[in-house]
Amino acid sequence: MAEGYKLSPTRPAPWNDPRWRGALWQILTLALIVWLAWHAVDNAIVNMRARNIPTDFSFWNQPAGFDISQTLVSFSSASSTYGRAFLVGLLNTLVVAVLSIAVATIIGFIIGIARLSDNWIVARLAGVYVEVIRNTPLLLQLLFWYNAVLKAMPGPRESISFPGGIFLNNRGLVLPEPQLAPGFEWVAGGVLLALLGALIFKVWASRKQGTTGARYHAWPVLIGLLIVLAGGAVFWQGTPVTFTLPELRGFNFTGARINPEFVALVLGLSLYAAAFIAEIVRAGVSAVPRGQTEAGEAIGLSRGDVLRLVVIPQALRIIVPPLTNQYLNLIKNSSLGVFIGYPDLVQIFMGTVLNQTGAAVQIVSITMAVYLVISLVTSLAMNLYARRIALKER
Amino acid sequence: MAGPAVGQSRPFVPAPDLPPPASMRGTWGWMRTNLFSSPLSAFLTIGSIAFVAWYLPELIRFLFIDAVWTAPDGALCREPGAGACWAYVSAKLSFFTYGAYPRDQVWRVNLVLGSGALLALWLLWPNLKGKGTAAVLFFVVYPLLAFGLLTGRTPFPLPVPDLASIGTLIGWAMGFGPTRIHGDVWQVIGTMVAIPILLLVGSALVLMRHARLGVPLLLFACWWILGIAWPMTRLTLVGTDLWGGIFVSLLVAAVGIVFSLPCGVLLALGRRSRLPVIRFLSILLIEVVRGVPLITVLFMANTMLPLFVPEAWSPDRLLRPLLGVALFASVYMAEVVRGGLEAVPRGQYEAAQALGLNWRNMMLLVTLPQALTAVIPGIVNSFIALFKDTTLVAVVGIFDFLRAVDVQRLDPAWAGPTISTTGYVFAAAFYFIFCFAMSRYSLMMERRLAAGRKR
Numbered sequence: 001m002a003e004g005y006k007l008s009p010t011r012p013a014p015w016n017d018p019r020w021r022g023a024l025w026q027i028l029t030l031a032l033i034v035w036l037a038w039h040a041v042d043n044a045i046v047n048m049r050a051r052n053i054p055t056d057f058s059f060w061n062q063p064a065g066f067d068i069s070q071t072l073v074s075f076s077s078a079s080s081t082y083g084r085a086f087l088v089g090l091l092n093t094l095v096v097a098v099l100s101i102a103v104a105t106i107i108g109f110i111i112g113i114a115r116l117s118d119n120w121i122v123a124r125l126a127g128v129y130v131e132v133i134r135n136t137p138l139l140l141q142l143l144f145w146y147n148a149v150l151k152a153m154p155g156p157r158e159s160i161s162f163p164g165g166i167f168l169n170n171r172g173l174v175l176p177e178p179q180l181a182p183g184f185e186w187v188a189g190g191v192l193l194a195l196l197g198a199l200i201f202k203v204w205a206s207r208k209q210g211t212t213g214a215r216y217h218a219w220p221v222l223i224g225l226l227i228v229l230a231g232g233a234v235f236w237q238g239t240p241v242t243f244t245l246p247e248l249r250g251f252n253f254t255g256a257r258i259n260p261e262f263v264a265l266v267l268g269l270s271l272y273a274a275a276f277i278a279e280i281v282r283a284g285v286s287a288v289p290r291g292q293t294e295a296g297e298a299i300g301l302s303r304g305d306v307l308r309l310v311v312i313p314q315a316l317r318i319i320v321p322p323l324t325n326q327y328l329n330l331i332k333n334s335s336l337g338v339f340i341g342y343p344d345l346v347q348i349f350m351g352t353v354l355n356q357t358g359a360a361v362q363i364v365s366i367t368m369a370v371y372l373v374i375s376l377v378t379s380l381a382m383n384l385y386a387r388r389i390a391l392k393e394r
Numbered sequence: 395m396a397g398p399a400v401g402q403s404r405p406f407v408p409a410p411d412l413p414p415p416a417s418m419r420g421t422w423g424w425m426r427t428n429l430f431s432s433p434l435s436a437f438l439t440i441g442s443i444a445f446v447a448w449y450l451p452e453l454i455r456f457l458f459i460d461a462v463w464t465a466p467d468g469a470l471c472r473e474p475g476a477g478a479c480w481a482y483v484s485a486k487l488s489f490f491t492y493g494a495y496p497r498d499q500v501w502r503v504n505l506v507l508g509s510g511a512l513l514a515l516w517l518l519w520p521n522l523k524g525k526g527t528a529a530v531l532f533f534v535v536y537p538l539l540a541f542g543l544l545t546g547r548t549p550f551p552l553p554v555p556d557l558a559s560i561g562t563l564i565g566w567a568m569g570f571g572p573t574r575i576h577g578d579v580w581q582v583i584g585t586m587v588a589i590p591i592l593l594l595v596g597s598a599l600v601l602m603r604h605a606r607l608g609v610p611l612l613l614f615a616c617w618w619i620l621g622i623a624w625p626m627t628r629l630t631l632v633g634t635d636l637w638g639g640i641f642v643s644l645l646v647a648a649v650g651i652v653f654s655l656p657c658g659v660l661l662a663l664g665r666r667s668r669l670p671v672i673r674f675l676s677i678l679l680i681e682v683v684r685g686v687p688l689i690t691v692l693f694m695a696n697t698m699l700p701l702f703v704p705e706a707w708s709p710d711r712l713l714r715p716l717l718g719v720a721l722f723a724s725v726y727m728a729e730v731v732r733g734g735l736e737a738v739p740r741g742q743y744e745a746a747q748a749l750g751l752n753w754r755n756m757m758l759l760v761t762l763p764q765a766l767t768a769v770i771p772g773i774v775n776s777f778i779a780l781f782k783d784t785t786l787v788a789v790v791g792i793f794d795f796l797r798a799v800d801v802q803r804l805d806p807a808w809a810g811p812t813i814s815t816t817g818y819v820f821a822a823a824f825y826f827i828f829c830f831a832m833s834r835y836s837l838m839m840e841r842r843l844a845a846g847r848k849r
Contacts, residue, residue, distance in 0.1 A: 135833065
């Protein structure tokens with residue numbers, strides 16, 4: 001009856017068998033890559049020897065012999081090494097990136113909320129801001145801030161002065177210099193203790209709300225502790241920080257001076273990223289269904305509580321992943337500082353150090369590795385945060 | 395028979411709607427809801443109006459009313475109170491557009507830019523027919539011709555075997571000694587015989603429905619003919635060190651676009667491949683390049699690449715950043731395309747396999763068309779990012795548009811307090827027009843695609 005059926009699987013010929021073909025393709029690809037890499041390394045060694053370029057990392061400990069305009073750790077052209085220059089550049093990159101991320105997030109959230117505003121003119125202005133910033137290159141904006149705005153400022157003698165002893169001139173931003181008084185550590189300790197106490201109270205309050213439903217606000221406790229602990233320390237020890245106001249001496253100001261390159265870079269980077277963050281915030285908030293707001297109002301929450309407890313936690317889940325991407329972009333874009341002479345990792349290490357030593361392969365690889373590590377750490381941190389705020393499904 | 399008697403009830407006539415309250419109607423009502431709905435809103439409105447009223451007249455005054463439209467040099471623009479110096483832009487416009495490209499040769503640049511614009515329009519305009527032809531022209535033919543026109547070199551290197559050297563060899567074997575003349579004679583004879591034979595055989599094969607064999611033969615013959623014909627145009631060579639301006643910016647963007655699409659598709663397929671080696675290599679390349687700034691990739695292309703190849707092959711100074719940009723754009727495109735591939739329902743793959751399509755046909759006929767159309771907005775958005783990123787090639791000494799603007803503002807004949815701002819505003823307007831147009835196009839495509847999927 002069933003003699004016509006023969007269901008034993010027939011194996012195809014090896015050249016038609018997907019597994020064999022897959023293995024063959026992989027071996028061929030791998031062989032090609034290895035062959036290319038081998039030739040590249042071979043050529044590189046020959047070329048570098050021919051041009052007297054070092055093929056090792058011995059340059060790391062050689063004296064650098066150049067000056068850097070902004071250093072967070074001590075650096076002198078006479079005694080510091082290329083390795084130290086690398087550290088200075090890395091720190092400068094990190095400082096710009098962290099500061100710009102903070103500023104960009106604040107401006108971005110404000111603009112994003114403004115775009116959703118009921119107020120027609122505010123929404124329109126925010127829209128114009130986003131379109132203009134997003135449709136012009138970041139480099140153009142940086143050059144504009146640096147060359148057309150900050151470098152076109154008047155000289156130190158005609159500085160633009162702001163309240164609080166802040167001056168802006170073509171050599172940068174001059175701020176009052178803070179000086180720590182002897183009792184500083186007591187006041188700092190008081191502030192820390194107050195924060196710690198408020199944190200403990202917050203944990204207790206949320207546990208209490210979980211069991212009984214009663215709500216206790218943490219901020220009055222924080223303010224009270226601050227007044228008692230920090231205020232007491234100030235009362236006992238005197239003002240912890242005094243500011244020396246900048247003074248015009250000769251052709252320049254005394255006081256803490258921030259380079260125009262730094263100001264332009266932070267300004268340009270954060271305004272640029274803010275436009276993208278604003279779009280992300282707008283998309284995130286408008287993705288929360290209207291019914292959520294209405295439900296929150298229906299159970300009697302105030303407008304602020306609806307935003308704080310209902311809308312924003314849900315919007316954040318949508319906002320955080322693309323926000324992470326924007327942070328990564330911002331960190332990578334900080335390398336554009338090289339165009340306006342900001343001494344970041346690229347300018348110092350891939351620019352000056354590479355020119356002086358010629359060790360292109362090593363230096364470019366190290367720089368790329370550093371950016372990769374920074375990107376990985378940032379996305380790891382943001383992923384942890386995203387997991388913390390993720391919807392807990394039970 | 396339930397209900398009231400028919401003849402006695404009056405039909406229900408609804409009373410006419412009352413008009414909305416006076417406070418909600420007209421301009422005043424609109425202002426109440428949109429500008430003064432709450433004290434905070436009113437405050438913001440007044441603040442914004444004050445801001446606009448303060449800065450807008452200032453801006454108009456600077457850009458138009460007090461602007462210097464014609465001037466022989468920067469003297470007029472340097473006067474106190476003068477606005478934007480448009481005279482400077484019009485004096486430098488040809489440098490901003492062509493860089494130092496020889497002025498008697500710029501028709502070549504214009505031809506390349508014009509035909510490129512027409513082809514791009516053909517590709518992008520949704521209702522035009524023949525997208526396949528346009529794609530082949532844009533991605534294959536156009537780059538070859540543009541290369542030939544811009545450099546003056548032949549884009550069609552003559553095929554091997556080199557008949558000239560064969561001819562020399564035969565002449566030498568017949569005892570005439572190694573002279574070039576035999577080679578040339580042989581080359582002419584060989585060409586005269588080979589090309590007609592190739593054309594004949596190729597067309598015969600196509601007519602006999604063996605297009606797979608015939609078309610490559612015909613293409614080979616065309617290549618050969620063009621390779622002989624091209625040098626007869628006697629275009630002067632123009633070194634890439636003379637290239638610059640808007641034309642180089644567009645060139646970098648075009649190279650990025652032409653390479654990033656096919657390479658991005660390949661990388662995206664590699665990333666979703668079942669073969670572990672290929673998947674791993676694709677992921678490695680994509681993630682590493684996406685994790686570093688474009689500037690480092692440009693530096694790598696500029697300083698490392700020449701070390702990795704034999705000295706004689708060292709790439710041209712413009713070619714290096716082009717390679718860097720192409721690599722960078724490809725990995726971002728790969729991620730966009732991957733998003734499209736993942737959006738194709740699994741049933742589509744299964745249906746293709748059930749029909750007995752092999753992998754290549756499944757991808758080419760079923761999956762990729764759906765994946766690519768689904769991510770057209772994403773593709774256009776990454777083109778916008780690419781176009782803005784072209785400004786970074788200046789870091790390795792390429793004279794793109796922005797760098798041309800940035801350098802020219804220091805020209806002593808024009809230098810003045812308003813020159814920097816004028817140059818940057820002009821550049822900003824240029825980039826804004828391109829990027830804004832692209833983003834509107836992307837929005838339009840998004841709407842069209844959404845309309846197609848609506849039920």
